[in-house]
Amino acid sequence: MRDRMRRIAVWPWPLLVPLIAAAAFYAPGFGGFWLGDDWPNMVRAYQAANEGDLWSQTWSEFVAPNLGGGSFLRPMLISTFSLSYVLAGIHYPGWYAFNFAVHLANVALIAWLVLAWARLLGRDGALAACLAALSFGLSPMLAEGVYWVSARSDGWVTLCSLAAVAIWMRDAQRGTRHGIVAYPALLLLALGFKESAAVVPLQIALVAAAWPGPRPRGMIAAVVAGFVLLALYFVYRAMQFPNAFETYLGTGGSPASMTDRIEHALRTIPPWWNGLSRWRPSHGEMYVGALAVALLAGVALARGAALRLALALSAAGAGLAAATLYHLGGMTPSGEGGRLMYGPLAWTALALGILLAAPHSRDRRRALAAIAAISIVAGAALLHVILREVASVQDTERALVEALAQWAEGKHEQVVAIVPEAQGPIVISRNAQGGLVLPPVQAKAILHLVVPALPHDLPQRYAELSRGLGTRLAKVVPQKADAAMMREILEPDVAIWPRVICWNPHERRLIELPEADHSSAQAWLTQTRHAARACLPDEPSFAGS
Numbered sequence: 001m002r003d004r005m006r007r008i009a010v011w012p013w014p015l016l017v018p019l020i021a022a023a024a025f026y027a028p029g030f031g032g033f034w035l036g037d038d039w040p041n042m043v044r045a046y047q048a049a050n051e052g053d054l055w056s057q058t059w060s061e062f063v064a065p066n067l068g069g070g071s072f073l074r075p076m077l078i079s080t081f082s083l084s085y086v087l088a089g090i091h092y093p094g095w096y097a098f099n100f101a102v103h104l105a106n107v108a109l110i111a112w113l114v115l116a117w118a119r120l121l122g123r124d125g126a127l128a129a130c131l132a133a134l135s136f137g138l139s140p141m142l143a144e145g146v147y148w149v150s151a152r153s154d155g156w157v158t159l160c161s162l163a164a165v166a167i168w169m170r171d172a173q174r175g176t177r178h179g180i181v182a183y184p185a186l187l188l189l190a191l192g193f194k195e196s197a198a199v200v201p202l203q204i205a206l207v208a209a210a211w212p213g214p215r216p217r218g219m220i221a222a223v224v225a226g227f228v229l230l231a232l233y234f235v236y237r238a239m240q241f242p243n244a245f246e247t248y249l250g251t252g253g254s255p256a257s258m259t260d261r262i263e264h265a266l267r268t269i270p271p272w273w274n275g276l277s278r279w280r281p282s283h284g285e286m287y288v289g290a291l292a293v294a295l296l297a298g299v300a301l302a303r304g305a306a307l308r309l310a311l312a313l314s315a316a317g318a319g320l321a322a323a324t325l326y327h328l329g330g331m332t333p334s335g336e337g338g339r340l341m342y343g344p345l346a347w348t349a350l351a352l353g354i355l356l357a358a359p360h361s362r363d364r365r366r367a368l369a370a371i372a373a374i375s376i377v378a379g380a381a382l383l384h385v386i387l388r389e390v391a392s393v394q395d396t397e398r399a400l401v402e403a404l405a406q407w408a409e410g411k412h413e414q415v416v417a418i419v420p421e422a423q424g425p426i427v428i429s430r431n432a433q434g435g436l437v438l439p440p441v442q443a444k445a446i447l448h449l450v451v452p453a454l455p456h457d458l459p460q461r462y463a464e465l466s467r468g469l470g471t472r473l474a475k476v477v478p479q480k481a482d483a484a485m486m487r488e489i490l491e492p493d494v495a496i497w498p499r500v501i502c503w504n505p506h507e508r509r510l511i512e513l514p515e516a517d518h519s520s521a522q523a524w525l526t527q528t529r530h531a532a533r534a535c536l537p538d539e540p541s542f543a544g545s
Contacts, residue, residue, distance in 0.1 A: 014126045015111045018133035022107050025138060025383060026100055029147050030093040033394040036427035037150035039435035042095070045085035046440045047480050058082045062192075071241035076192030077153045084149075090440045095149045102155040103146045106346060107137040109162040114353030116169045120212045121306050125357040127365075131372045132353025136346055140287065140382040141276065144425070145339035147390050153194040154342035160190035161200045162346065165207055171216035180218030184225045191233050195247045196343065198233065199323050201226040203316035203347065210312035212305040247327065261329055268330035275335025276425050279389060283382040290375035295348070298355025298368055306358035310351045317347030335425030386425075393426045399508045401441050407501070407510055408437075408446040414470050414498040415512075416461060418532050420505055420539065421454045428505075429454060434481040445480075448473040451498070455541045458528060462521050468493025500528055504535035511535045 034042060048054040061075035080098060088094020111133035118125020136142075145154045164186045168179040183204065190197035201223070208215065208223050237244040277284025295314070302310055321344040331337050356372060359365050404417065419429045419436065429436070433452035438445050451473065453461045461469075471493040478485045497518045501510045511534065516527035529542045536542060 014115060014130040014133070015108055017130050018107050018111055018137045019104055021134060021380075022104060022137035023100075025380070025387060026103065026146055028387070028391060029096055029100065032096060032147065032391065033092055033398040034435075034441070035148055035150075035394065035397065036430040038095075038148070039429070040432035041081045041150055042085070042090060043432060043435045043438070043440070043481060045081055046090060047482065048082075049085060054082055054085070071237070071243060071247050072195075073237060073240065074153060074192065074194060076156070076189060077194065079192075080152065080156070092149075096147075099146050099149060099152045099155060102152065102159050103137070106155060106158050106162060107133050109159070109166055110136050110346060110349050110353065113162065113166060113169065113350060114357065116173075117212060117309065117354060118357040120172075121309075121354075121357065123306075123357040125353065127369055128353045128356035131356055131369060131376065132349045134376045135291070135352055135372060135379070136349035138376060138380040138383055139341075139345050139349075140284070140379050140386055141338050142342040142345050143338055143383055143386050143390075144336070145342035147387065148339065148427070151339035154196070154339050156193040157190045157197045157200070158343045158346045160186040160193075160197070161203060161343070164204060168211075168216045168219055171218070172211075172214065175217065177216070177218040179216055180222045180225070183222040184229050187226050187229055191230075196320065196324060196340075198230060199320045201230050202319060206312040206316050206319075207309075210305075210308045212309055262326060265325045265328070265330040268333070269325075271333035272331035272335060272337065275333050276338060276386075277382060278335060278424050279385045280382045283378045283385075286378035287375050287382060290371055290378060291352075294368055294371040294375060295352060295355065297371065298352065298358065301364055301368070302355055302358035306354055310354040310358065313347050313351035313354065317344040317351065320344045320347065334422055336422065336427060338425065389423070390426055393423050393428055393505075396505045396508055397428055400503050400505075401436055403503070403508070403510050404437055404450050404452075405442055405446065408449045411449060414449055414451070414474065414496070416451045416453055416465075416498055416500045417510070418455060418458070418500065418502040418528075418536070419452050420503065420536055421456070423505065432481060438481055439479070445478060447481075448477045455529075455532070455536065455539045458525055458541075459521065462518075462524055464490065465497060465518075466495050466521075468495050470496040470498055500532075502532045502535040507535075 044057075045054060048057045058075075058079055061078045081095075084095040084098060088097075111129045114129035114132045115125045118128060142154075145151050164179065164183040167182045171177060171179045187197065187200055187204075190200055204226060205223050208219050211219070234244050273284065273288075274281065299307065299310065299314075321341065324340050324344075325331070328337075328340075331340075352372060356365065356368050359368065400419065407415070407417075419433060421430060422428055429452070433454065434447055435441060436452050437447045437450045451461070451469070467490070469489065472489040472491060474496075475493075476485070476489050478489060499515060500513045502513055503509075504511055513528065513531040516531070517523040533539070533542045
């Protein structure tokens with residue numbers, strides 16, 4: 001009895017330590033603000049709820065998907081946005097809570113799975129489980145998948161796949177057959193969140209093939225059912241879209257050959273990593289270097305079932321990363337896209353945990369643990385800086401919303417407001433910039449007075465203004481952003497040329513630019529870009545102006 005009580009008192013720490021650490025790093029995010037794609041997602045839910053068809057629009061995504069300009073099929077993602085609005089309205093913390101909770105759940109599952117597998121392998125996996133969960137929970141690479149509300153799909157796909165493996169683990173321990181039903185159900189759920197879940201059946205098959213000890217009852221049948229479900233999923237995609245295997249428009253284009261596409265994708269990785277780790281490059285180098293050494297040394301020291309399981313888990317992570325990289329054709333040099341590494345890093349963390357627990361020698365386990373700890377500390381240091389920058393950007397975005405409202409107060413003169421798209425890897429404004437100047441974030445609609453524009457959208461804005469956009473906005477005074485409103489304000493009319501203002505994120509103020517010559521697009525663009533460099537000096541599209 002005393003030994004049992006001791007085990008009960010000791011076993012939670014490998015779970016609690018990484019949970020507390022991850023929660024401590026990400027808890028300040030509850031004070032954040034909307035970024036990038038959050039605007040159209042939040043505004044869509046707000047407008048649909050006001051019109052009384054929030055859930056009918058949500059259900060339509062299951063039968064007639066229409067998520068932007070690509071072959072997207074993500075009805076479960078849209079459902080969580082609708083649920084976020086129902087539960088939290090436009091209060092950002094309630095939306096962020098979904099991401100926060102899912103991340104902690106994934107951290108807990110990694111710790112639990114490593115502990116359970118270590119027992120099957122006859123090892124003490126407490127320290128290994130803790131370090132594996134910390135390596136995942138505090139990884140700077142995947143931070144975007146947590147702090148960015150609209151990037152929650154990668155976390156959910158990971159949660160579904162890890163939960164399926166955890167249910168099989170319970171089946172193995174208790175002799176039950178819940179996994180034969182749970183895995184296909186969880187796979188269907190994951191496919192509803194993101195197209196990358198199509199890799200999950202391959203990952204699960206690798207885990208099943210390398211399972212240490214007797215496999216849970218019904219595992220093989222469930223694996224087969226998963227592939228059948230995947231085939232049906234692609235049949236459904238073929239019915240909905242011209243290309244069942246592409247997601248983003250143009251991803252199947254240049255470079256044309258497979259070899260060129262792979263080479264191009266691989267060449268984009270170093271610039272992407274430099275962009276992501278730009279604030280603390282030395283921490284980034286130490287993080288990646290120590291993690292690679294720990295994995296390679298672990299593989300060299302592991303044997304038998306532990307080695308097979310670790311290699312299977314590593315292949316599951318590397319395969320997902322490779323498929324994502326190939327599908328997209330490469331990563332962006334800004335460093336954006338860390339959310340895409342969420343799933344691969346979860347599987348890699350599981351592999352790391354098995355490798356840390358594998359050696360029979362205590363000294364070797366300690367040496368591997370020390371190397372892994374170096375990677376975790378360096379990664380956590382970089383994560384801290386990234387999240388600090390995210391918080392600053394979110395505060396700046398909140399200040400922009402307030403500044404735009406103050407600018408429009410009492411004014412009747414229309415302006416074009418240039419707003420930044422990104423700060424390094426952090427997306428600030430991208431889709432539906434109209435959300436900055438329309439309810440619900442604004443008390444009253446001011447789109448007829450303030451027309452937001454991203455720096456690279458200026459040629460499009462010039463074309464729209466020359467066709468009478470300014471006049472149309474003044475006549476229509478739009479109260480919301482939807483397809484009907486867009487058609488109405490883009491009708492041809494008499495052109496008027498508003499002044500241009502620019503948001504300086506460093507000084508957090510709007511700056512009025514000198515009036516530009518609008519007699520030609522080239523003159524207007526050249527003069528506007530040159531003047532805007534004063535408030536956005538790091539904007540690439542303004543270089544050379």
